[in-house]
Amino acid sequence: VSHVHSSPFSHFFSVIAPVLCAPAVVGAGIGGSATAHFLRQHFGSEVQVDVFEKGAVGGRLATVTVNHNDYESGGSIIHSLNLHMQEFVKQLGLKYRRSVAGKTAVFNGEDMILEETDWYLLDLFRLWWRYGISFIRLQMWVEEIMEKFMRIYKYQAHGYAFSSVEELLDSLGGSGFINMTRRPLSNSLLELGVSQRFIDEVIEPVMRVNYGQNVSIPAFVGAVSLAGAQNNLWAVEGGNKLVCSGLLKMANANLLQAQVSSISPVYTGAVHRSRILATCNLGILQSGYKHHKNLYDIVVLATPLQASVRSGIRFQGFTPAFEELPGNYHSTVATIVHGYLNTSFFGFPDPRLFPFASVLTTETLDLFFNSVASVCPVNISTGFRRKQPQEAGVYKVFSPQPLDKIFLTSQSYYSVQVTEWQAYPCYGSNQGLSPVELHPNLYYLNGIELAGSAMEMSSVAAKNIALLAYHRWNRQTDMVDQKDLMHRIKTEL
Template sequence: MFWDYNRYVKAAAESLGLTLKAHHGGGSSSSSHDRASAAGEPLPTGPNIVEAAGKEDGGPAETGGGTAAAAATRRQQQRPAGDGPGGGLSLWDGERLVFNMSGSWWDVARAAVRYGTAALAYRWRVAGAFRRFQRVYDLQAAGVSWETPDAMLQQLGLFNQTQRSSRDYMEAHLLRPAAWWLWGGRAFIEEAAAAVGRCNYNQRTDQLNALAGLVSYGPAAYGSVWAIEGGNRKLVSGLLAASGARLLRGGRVRAARRHAGTGLWWLEVEGQGAGAAAAVYGPYQAVVLAAPLVGSGLVIEKEVEEDELVAGVDSSGGGGGGSESSNGFSRDSRAAHNAESVGGDERPGLHQRAAATRRRLLFSDLAGSYGGASQEHTSSDIGSSKISSSSRATGGDTAALLQRPYQVTITTFVAAGRLRPAFFNATALPPGLSAVLVTDSARVPFAAVAARRLAGPAGGEGNDEVVYKLFSSEPLAPELLERLFEPGPAQQAPRVLASRRWYAYPRFAPPERFPPFLLGPGLVYGNALEPAASAMEMAAVAAANSALLVARHLQAAAAAAAVRQ
């Protein structure tokens, strides 16, 4: 059922003939894995798509939280409970395993007793939010576009859910109503909802906004999610191939610059190799920024031409290129002519009138690369950047919103024996335990751990060694892994197979404030919607809105050109 709420992603996958795998449970979030832009030689016609210059983990991988709980719970359908990893899932509050689910009827009954009608009431809230979200498809099919996420969410009736925390929202609807039939809310909030949100977004319920919390819990509420055989990245590569667009690789895009006279955009791309000069590509009628600006190192500028009086310009028309003026412009070029002449003789040294081309800084990613050293952004830094938009945040406010931080998540793959019961303050773990999700109250360095037994001879499963996937915000110390896991075969200590650090999702901060989709004429920011909730379908809806905004811009430009003719 939940799959039906992913209309764009589902339609794209089916149109490409991709094989879909059903997961029974788990999460649905998608990550913003790549941050920086790159470009190569542009095409004279047709769309150009520039690819991120590098990946934080060195290559594509399915490392997201959406597969962790799903991987454990779907195995309930594949194997009976036993001594090794099966389909069991437990919730841990840092002191004890507060709830265990193996898929048996007894566990289902225990869940009903523990979480009462609160779980059902929250599921109704999830369903209501998804029904309102469904309206976006008919609106976009009719050509409706929005310049800001605020306007989109308000029309869908979902804006208010982004203005309060998930915890406050759940307490308001699951604890405070004086309804005789509503019970189990406290345990549900502290345990089930908190563990799912922490697994999916690596953030607590007081950090998530209510809409992100509802989206995160959706697959758990409806009992099924999906994945694409061979990895969800096949959807992106398939769409690129089907579009006929050219993917440009190579240098990193350092600047997007709009010429005020023509309204066209140019891209400045760093040179290849040490000392290589930057190249400028264009012109483009429209540019879509399809990755977060944070960490891109991107500068957005506007070129303007204006007449001004310039002192001391000689008759040759020379000028100082690249100098910074007091009003925030830099002079790129100057064509000067004599403002005063007597009998046709030029009189150097007097004031000259010059047509100066200047660049006005609209936005600068002050942090440069998100993989490098972090920098504090002072109010004066951000206040110097201005972007015109129809968002409720303008000027330096908008520039600050574009610098929104992202949540760092480290995915660690560990080969080891079984989980140690002593770590969880237990004498024995539930049979077939495959995954442990961590609640908000647990002060531990990881958010979730899920297991999968290594393949054995002839395609069967190995006997002793298991690969575990852990989510954390910091690297996991070897001492912690030794306390968490028993040794593998031949008493081998737990060993890290891979550890990947990625900027997974926005760091939510309700009440949320959004950057605009439309940063300027012909410049669209596709990631503006991500602070509402980070998921593949949300990204697809934002992409559709970006396309509609570009189409509107091109139509307006064509109409203006026709009038001029």
């Protein structure tokens, strides 16, 4: 078995040579491709990892081409503390995209109520003047949560896994983290002493641009969102989706461009296996058959199973029968417009005086969009500069519904490209969390998104499932759902 990267205890995994198993992953987004990579890492070079993908590799990491340049239409930012994503980029030899500075403002439908300047100290003074110490209280809260969440990397480096999202969260932040998945963000912030004005004018716009939802979303996903609103963010040169294709290649995964139509259990003595029926869009899979039937010892579902996503997978022959997973996915429309921004809409009749690269919005009845931003291509040349508002540029608009023609005709534009994403869960405070283990050796990755949806959350879930599958396969129960891990790891050293 190949060594576990970055673990001081990787030799423990190589001592036990497991019976070769056949793993399959359904979905080649960041979660699925990371799972294939981690399965290869833990199960070794001998196993064949099949990855089924009905669409494009990358899933919700995708680009569109405008005027000979590619732009992110899906997941576009990564936090500097996202250690799995950082490690992927390093291992794959990818590069960090050069960041291009740009100021942000918040629009309430009538006025710009918050404007970033070129001077950091002036921005801090304005925040303090308008909101008191609310922003300091918020920052301390987010940093405390991030510090606890960072424990997951140590646990995973030592090979520990969790059989549920609740167990994972409990190991990081105790009942506090689990409670944060059940109560609204606004309640938690008000208890912290954050003012209602700050919540309405700063927190709400961040939730709208990141998740298309308001401050009634659970506090934990709100904290994930706020961590992603900080300055220390990055992206991958050439497009974030390159991480997915790179991980599949590094895992030497067998990619099957096919729609999985059904999964059914097969029992061979005490061994639980799964039969996958998949159909290729072109009618023929690599095996040469229209219907690809194969038995797998381990199956990881790395695609949302909620009804609104229409995964197309039927679960047949399971006892008890599978019930539909709770909740729905939220529809967000990303519109990439190449043209001139109508700055007078924001109270700037002269576009030369419009200084902002991005505009966030408060929750206002009349506003039909969540944000608009001047975007940079995924390949940024050394001499690249952001277009001025009086020049034709490329803008990304997030909105709950497709933009109507009235808005678009008020702009002067050359092209419009629309991508409608089932982007992340519809967050409610009482929806509960999805299981990780659906059946022996059948795992569900996207349940982590009900706690928080981000590239790194999917990567953490991928590592957890690869470890969990490995330990279940080798009956290493002492590596799953262990309590007091911080103390346990200290005594191991």
